[in-house]
Amino acid sequence: MGIIKRKLLPLVLLLLLAMVKPVFAQNDPKSLDNFDTLSLQDLMNIKITVASITELTTRQSAGVITNISSEEIQAMGARDLMDVLQYVPGFQFGSDVQGAIGLAVRGNWAHEGKVMLLVDGQEMVDGLYSTLQFGNHYPVSNIERIEIIRGPGSSIYGGYAGYSVINIISKNSKKDSDIRANVSSSITSKTITSQTGSIILGLNKNKVKFSTEGYVGKSIRSLSRYTDVYGSSFEMKDNSDISNSYINSSLAIGKLSSRFIYDNYEIRSRDQYVNTVSEAYPVVFKNYYGELKYDFSIGTKIKLTPKLNYKYQEPWKTVGTNPADGITELNLSSQRYSAGLLLNYDASKSINITAGTTSFNDKSNSPVDSILFRSNNSTTLEYNNTGVFTQLLYKNSIANITAGAFYNKNSLYPSAIAPRIGFTRERNLYHIKLLYSQSFRSPSTQNIDLSNSIKPEKTDVYELEAGIKIKKSSYLTLNAFYIHTKDPIIFYVDPATEFDAYLNSSETGSSGIEATYTVKLNKLQLNIGSSYYQSHDGDSLLNYSVPGNNDEHLGLSPLKTTIAGSYKINNHLSMFAGFIYYSSKVGISSVDNISGESIYSRFDNEVNINVQVTYHHFLIKNLDLMLAGYNITNDSIQYIQPYNSNHSPLTGLGRTFSLKLSYTNF
Amino acid sequence: MKYKALFCFLFLLLLSAVKETHGNEFQGPNDDLSNESTLKALFVYNFTKHIDWSTINTPNNKFVIVVTGKSDVTNSLISILKNRKIQEKPIEIIESTSLEDIQNAQILFVTRGTSKKLDVNVEKLSGKGILIVTEESRINAQLSCINIIETQGKLSFEINESNIKKSGIKISSQLRSLARNEE
Numbered sequence: 001m002g003i004i005k006r007k008l009l010p011l012v013l014l015l016l017l018a019m020v021k022p023v024f025a026q027n028d029p030k031s032l033d034n035f036d037t038l039s040l041q042d043l044m045n046i047k048i049t050v051a052s053i054t055e056l057t058t059r060q061s062a063g064v065i066t067n068i069s070s071e072e073i074q075a076m077g078a079r080d081l082m083d084v085l086q087y088v089p090g091f092q093f094g095s096d097v098q099g100a101i102g103l104a105v106r107g108n109w110a111h112e113g114k115v116m117l118l119v120d121g122q123e124m125v126d127g128l129y130s131t132l133q134f135g136n137h138y139p140v141s142n143i144e145r146i147e148i149i150r151g152p153g154s155s156i157y158g159g160y161a162g163y164s165v166i167n168i169i170s171k172n173s174k175k176d177s178d179i180r181a182n183v184s185s186s187i188t189s190k191t192i193t194s195q196t197g198s199i200i201l202g203l204n205k206n207k208v209k210f211s212t213e214g215y216v217g218k219s220i221r222s223l224s225r226y227t228d229v230y231g232s233s234f235e236m237k238d239n240s241d242i243s244n245s246y247i248n249s250s251l252a253i254g255k256l257s258s259r260f261i262y263d264n265y266e267i268r269s270r271d272q273y274v275n276t277v278s279e280a281y282p283v284v285f286k287n288y289y290g291e292l293k294y295d296f297s298i299g300t301k302i303k304l305t306p307k308l309n310y311k312y313q314e315p316w317k318t319v320g321t322n323p324a325d326g327i328t329e330l331n332l333s334s335q336r337y338s339a340g341l342l343l344n345y346d347a348s349k350s351i352n353i354t355a356g357t358t359s360f361n362d363k364s365n366s367p368v369d370s371i372l373f374r375s376n377n378s379t380t381l382e383y384n385n386t387g388v389f390t391q392l393l394y395k396n397s398i399a400n401i402t403a404g405a406f407y408n409k410n411s412l413y414p415s416a417i418a419p420r421i422g423f424t425r426e427r428n429l430y431h432i433k434l435l436y437s438q439s440f441r442s443p444s445t446q447n448i449d450l451s452n453s454i455k456p457e458k459t460d461v462y463e464l465e466a467g468i469k470i471k472k473s474s475y476l477t478l479n480a481f482y483i484h485t486k487d488p489i490i491f492y493v494d495p496a497t498e499f500d501a502y503l504n505s506s507e508t509g510s511s512g513i514e515a516t517y518t519v520k521l522n523k524l525q526l527n528i529g530s531s532y533y534q535s536h537d538g539d540s541l542l543n544y545s546v547p548g549n550n551d552e553h554l555g556l557s558p559l560k561t562t563i564a565g566s567y568k569i570n571n572h573l574s575m576f577a578g579f580i581y582y583s584s585k586v587g588i589s590s591v592d593n594i595s596g597e598s599i600y601s602r603f604d605n606e607v608n609i610n611v612q613v614t615y616h617h618f619l620i621k622n623l624d625l626m627l628a629g630y631n632i633t634n635d636s637i638q639y640i641q642p643y644n645s646n647h648s649p650l651t652g653l654g655r656t657f658s659l660k661l662s663y664t665n666f
Numbered sequence: 667m668k669y670k671a672l673f674c675f676l677f678l679l680l681l682s683a684v685k686e687t688h689g690n691e692f693q694g695p696n697d698d699l700s701n702e703s704t705l706k707a708l709f710v711y712n713f714t715k716h717i718d719w720s721t722i723n724t725p726n727n728k729f730v731i732v733v734t735g736k737s738d739v740t741n742s743l744i745s746i747l748k749n750r751k752i753q754e755k756p757i758e759i760i761e762s763t764s765l766e767d768i769q770n771a772q773i774l775f776v777t778r779g780t781s782k783k784l785d786v787n788v789e790k791l792s793g794k795g796i797l798i799v800t801e802e803s804r805i806n807a808q809l810s811c812i813n814i815i816e817t818q819g820k821l822s823f824e825i826n827e828s829n830i831k832k833s834g835i836k837i838s839s840q841l842r843s844l845a846r847n848e849e
Contacts, residue, residue: 035699035746040712040844044822046699 059431062402062422075566077612077628081138089529094642099269107510107533109642116161122289126315127334136219154439155420162439184660194219212249224651261289277325286314355390433465451502484509493645555640559583587640626660703738716841722795729755732771
């Protein structure tokens with residue numbers, strides 16, 4: 001009976017979705033779909049956008065783009081950024097060490113400083129190891145939109161943007177003062193798996209804009225049993241807690257603006273590097289970000305933005321010392337002071353020039369004399385970096401041409417230049433893009449310190465995209481890509497000593513295709529995406545390779561398909577259904593007791609189905625009630641380590657239900 | 667068995683998409699709310715909710731909006747008002763400067779820069795219930811009933827009471843209270 005219910009639930013929901021008669025769209029003041037509800041007073045508060053030469057549509061932009069709106073994030077019932085990124089073609093997740101989860105892009109492990117995550121312009125990548133952590137991390141309830149470049153963005157964003165850029169833009173207050181609040185709780189049949197709460201306060205009066213968001217969340221990575229490669233196992237229920245505290249505040253007075261972000265993320269895990277340990281130890285990622293900038297306008301054609309940034313981070317901070325478990329307290333910190341200047345110049349109606357420069361000083365510290373940086377035998381390790389970029393956009397009747405380059409000068413490495421060129425042609429019924437981009441990444445502090453002679457890595461990416469408008473409201477896009485990284489900086493763990501280290505491998509990369517189909521109507525929004533990659537690592541047996549298989553990378557499914565559909569039934573009710581399919585993948589499951597060699601296994605296809613029903617204006621106006629089901633078929637979701645360091649796969653959560661209340665006063 | 671359910675899921679989702687795709691088309695590049703012409707079209711549509719034409723005998727069964735000259739506002743009006751009614755009448759939107767067309771209109775939208783070139787004797791339009799909307803930086807005392815103006819990136823409007831009176835239409839007090847300058 002339980003099985004029948006499990007199978008029938010999505011069908012019943014979807015049947016309802018397909019059968020309901022269209023009624024008037026829900027009351028969303030920001031949507032033109034509901035212009036009947038807009039009063040003259042509302043209209044008088046809307047700011048007109050003046051089309052700038054640099055304001056390009058997704059189809060015109062020189063990049064392969066995915067845009068995700070706040071409405072889509074809300075509709076899909078995303079609990080965090082990881083839930084949102086699951087629906088992006090080519091994106092998938094793998095496990096690192098110490099219970100952490102990282103991102104892979106187009107079949108490549110991007111966790112090692114190859115993806116740039118920006119939250120309101122602040123670079124989230126950690127300054128020591130250049131990593132990002134996912135799972136109950138980066139709250140989504142105050143996001144206005146996410147702009148994702150599914151390819152390189154290094155010619156503007158620098159070395160960390162070699163494979164992708166994820167740009168998060170938070171909401172601003174749209175009226176004198178506003179308040180928004182969210183609380184949610186998720187459960188399985190066994191226990192509460194997450195509890196989150198957030199509050200957002202905003203003020204927008206005269207020339208003063210203030211906004212602050214506070215978020216706290218606790219969750220469990222998994223309720224499964226974890227077994228390491230040597231056969232030791234433990235229940236993850238009480239040994240995989242995750243917590244996150246987050247504050248994002250901004251204050252703008254006229255053209256002067258400032259931002260402060262505090263992000264404290266903690267994972268407790270018994271799965272460390274290879275072996276399991278006797279108890280769950282916390283690994284903490286503490287981050288502070290600050291920015292001050294001023295927007296100058298010189299006439300109508302020139303905009304100048306000088307800015308100052310400060311970043312202080314304590315990533316991968318291990319708390320507690322236990323020689324029996326091989327745990328040593330580690331508390332390294334990094335800080336970055338940076339100054340930048342951005343110029344935007346509309347030279348004519350068809351030519352725009354964007355240029356900028358950023359100089360920073362990175363300084364890493366060890367708080368105790370007993371832990372020294374190996375590379376210089378000191379408690380501090382420091383280097384300077386200056387990046388200069390310029391980009392020219394030339395619009396003409398045949399095609400838009402984007403050409404630019406990023407010049408990088410690092411105090412420890414030779415200077416380098418990374419060029420970019422793109423041709424885009426958009427017509428009413430179709431668009432075509434032909435893109436080439438190079439990126440260059442200098443090693444970060446721990447890349448340097450945990451290696452003998454690490455050198456920068458260089459990536460070339462070629463992309464071709466074509467899109468066709470099938471109907472006014474539906475669009476099909478296809479793209480092909482080729483990625484080649486020379487001297488990739490790779491993290492690995494020595495299985496014998498469990499020491500972590502970095503090396504440059506010879507080359508890695510992938511090629512593949514992606515397709516997206518989008519339907520946007522008054523009441524229905526549907527996004528279908530599919531991506532396929534094939535690895536190519538040259539002749540070398542790389543840490544990312546599957547032995548005897550040159551076509552796929554370790555831990556990463558070659559084929560991924562997603563479907564996300566939301567439907568507004570009436571003013572009060574809307575529904576979402578989404579599924580994510582991953583083809584089978586290969587991971588290390590154990591080691592041979594005698595030879596000590598890694599044993600590779602193929603893990604089954606995965607299907608992750610999520611549904612959400614939203615009841616708008618529940619009990620009182622502007623209070624939304626959301627009931628969501630995640631992984632409702634209870635499939636086994638495996639996060640496999642995408643490099644050969646003998647960490648067993650982490651299993652994700654099974655079927656989970658969530659109840660969320662969201663209030664906004666506008 | 668699990669995959670059967672998935673295929674059904676996919677099929678039903680696509681089915682509902684196809685159904686909807688055939689049912690309604692609305693979105694387009696000019697449907698952005700912050701687009702100036704879209705916003706002006708919405709202002710015009712909102713004005714009609716505050717104006718009473720009932721005392722005027724209109725010669726046809728349509729609600730006619732005439733836009734002088736080529737303007738994005740025409741496309742926005744067509745896009746927004748498609749399959750709708752104003753004052754219980756189907757809407758016709760035309761671009762024209764001919765007196766014949768204008769005389770049959772309920773709203774005359776005079777696009778920016780064309781008011782001085784408009785070869786129409788305004789006196790001939792008196793009492794015919796024609797709301798003349800302009801989009802000049804300053805209200806045109808001879809022509810405008812309502813002038814839509816842009817200040818600090820936002821739109822607002824001014825009312826010329828004497829021209830409103832001459833036209834024969836009646837406007838609500840709410841519209842007056844929202845106007846920027848009341849003459």
